[in-house]
Amino acid sequence: MECCGPGYASPADAIRAPREKILYTIAIYTGTGIQKPDYLCTIDADPDSPTYSEVIHRLEMPGIGDELHHMGWNACSSCFDDSSMSRSYLLVPGVRSSNIHIVDTATDPRAPRLHKVIEGSEIKARTDLSAPHTVHCLGSEIIISMLGNAKGEAPGATCIWTRISTSSVDGKTRWATSRSVMISGTSPATM
Numbered sequence: 001m002e003c004c005g006p007g008y009a010s011p012a013d014a015i016r017a018p019r020e021k022i023l024y025t026i027a028i029y030t031g032t033g034i035q036k037p038d039y040l041c042t043i044d045a046d047p048d049s050p051t052y053s054e055v056i057h058r059l060e061m062p063g064i065g066d067e068l069h070h071m072g073w074n075a076c077s078s079c080f081d082d083s084s085m086s087r088s089y090l091l092v093p094g095v096r097s098s099n100i101h102i103v104d105t106a107t108d109p110r111a112p113r114l115h116k117v118i119e120g121s122e123i124k125a126r127t128d129l130s131a132p133h134t135v136h137c138l139g140s141e142i143i144i145s146m147l148g149n150a151k152g153e154a155p156g157a158t159c160i161w162t163r164i165s166t167s168s169v170d171g172k173t174r175w176a177t178s179r180s181v182m183i184s185g186t187s188p189a190t191m
Contacts, residue, residue, distance in 0.1 A: 007077025007087075014077070021046040022109055024090060026068040027058075037061045038068045040092060040103060042110055057111045061101055066094030068101075072135030074142065089115060091142065093132030098123050100132055100144070124150035127159050 008014040023043040029036050042057035061068065074089040088106035093099070098120025105112045124130050131147035133156075142161040148154060 007075075019045070021049075022056075024071070024105070024112070026071065026092065028066075028068055030065075030067045030096070035064055037064050038066050038094070040068070040071075040090070040112060042112060044110075059103065059112050059114060061092075061094070061099075062114070062117060063094075063097060063099065065096055066099055066101075067096040069093050069095040069132070070134035072142070073137050074102075076137035076139060091135045091144075093135060093144065094120070095131050095133055095147065098130045098132060100135075123159075129157055129159055131156065132159070 008017060021044075023045045025041050025043065026038060027041050028038040030038075037060040039061060040059040041055050042059075044051040044054055044056045046052055069092075071090050071092040073087045074091060075085040075087050086106065088104065090103040090105055090112070092101040092103055094101065100118040100123065101114060102116045102118070103112045104115040107113065120130065123132070127146070128150045129146035129148070130150055130152050132144050133147050134145045136143045136145075140162070144159045144161065145156065146159050147156040149156070
């Protein structure tokens with residue numbers, strides 16, 4: 001099962017692949033009364049490791065009250081045939097702050113670091129949207145569902161982040177918004 005880009009050529013190949021050795025998840029303080037930054041947890045998922053099933057790293061975000069939400073990769077499994085793509089960054093949205101945190105997972109996967117924060121004020125100014133909810137990577141873009149306009153009012157929309165340069169997180173990006181568009185698809189249940 002040779003791979004030249006991220007992901008796998010088929011769901012069957014993914015099932016046969018080696019298990020993940022680390023997992024990333026978010027931890028939030030929303031509603032707890034605790035005034036600390038939310039953080040990204042790195043969990044050791046290697047049964048042969050002495051730290052198996054333990055949180056081995058916590059990456060705190062720079063602000064308080066983000067309410068981190070559904071994160072996603074900068075590159076998708078559908079990029080399997082594209083050797084220029086790699087899963088190097090997690091995009092971690094803050095639904096309350098409207099910030100999008102870009103986390104470098106390639107330099108040290110067991111201790112990811114914050115690469116960049118795209119401030120909610122910039123997102124609102126460039127897209128007239130707020131409250132990023134879910135990040136999905138596509139073959140060439142990243143789509144982010146946004147829950148509201150810049151004032152936080154309904155309706156929300158999708159924000160499509162298109163790579164212009166060789167790096168999708170270097171700030172040289174084009175933002176496009178789409179309202180009243182539904183994207184859906186089906187696939188056969190067989191593998």
